[in-house]
Amino acid sequence: MTDKPQGELTLQTVPMPADTNANGDIFGGWVLSQMDIAGGVAAHRRSGGRTATVAINAMRFHAPVLVGDLFTVYTSILRTGTTSMTIHVEAWVQRPALSAPIQVTEADFTFVAIESSGVKRPLPPAP
Template sequence: MTDLTPQAMPEGDLTLQTVAFPKDTNSGGDIFGGWVISQMDIAAGTTAQQRAKGRVATVAIEAMRFHAPIYVGDLVSVYTKIVKTGRTSLTMHVETWVRRQRTSELLMVTEGDFTFVAIQDSGVKRPLPPL
């Protein structure tokens, strides 16, 4: 865990919201980091697919930072914001925030940058459509 001062409010659009359950825990009883990354990839993929107007594939996950644990019962909210587009790819900043079940505190727990490429049905890259 890093000791960074979190920002006050989420950046981007609320893209996915779920509750963390006991089945999602690691051996220490906190929510498993892989589950968190999976939720972030689902949310980012949804945003990427909408912008690309079709299929996309995750090609990179960079700068993942875990600021605080997620606990069973926390309301998990994932926010996405496109920060860069290329000819066939787009990169977005993804933040995971929780509302603590016990305290109602709102806290950013994870953030990272996800890159996607637009693909045809065959899996070959294709250009992003104009906005």
């Protein structure tokens, strides 16, 4: 866990009441889906096309996400292979009452570049 976000700002949104669990906090599955979307954006940029999530390492939630938080996701490419890439994804929130952002969770997502038919394809050379 770090004290400030690392990587490129890839997604920002505000969670709504419909995204809450029975305790009134934002549902963990919603957080994971937003992180997967942001990772997919970064993977698409690097691959120049369609990608699929193939793995997510373990996640630990450090803080809850509340309705009205500014939810931000940062991404950075850790590794690339012939057809796959591992992207580090961090989720943070900014609350109106707090001056510093709070890290919610982080994980490494692995994506594979695919053709429209769904078969793997090589990644293009790095820019």
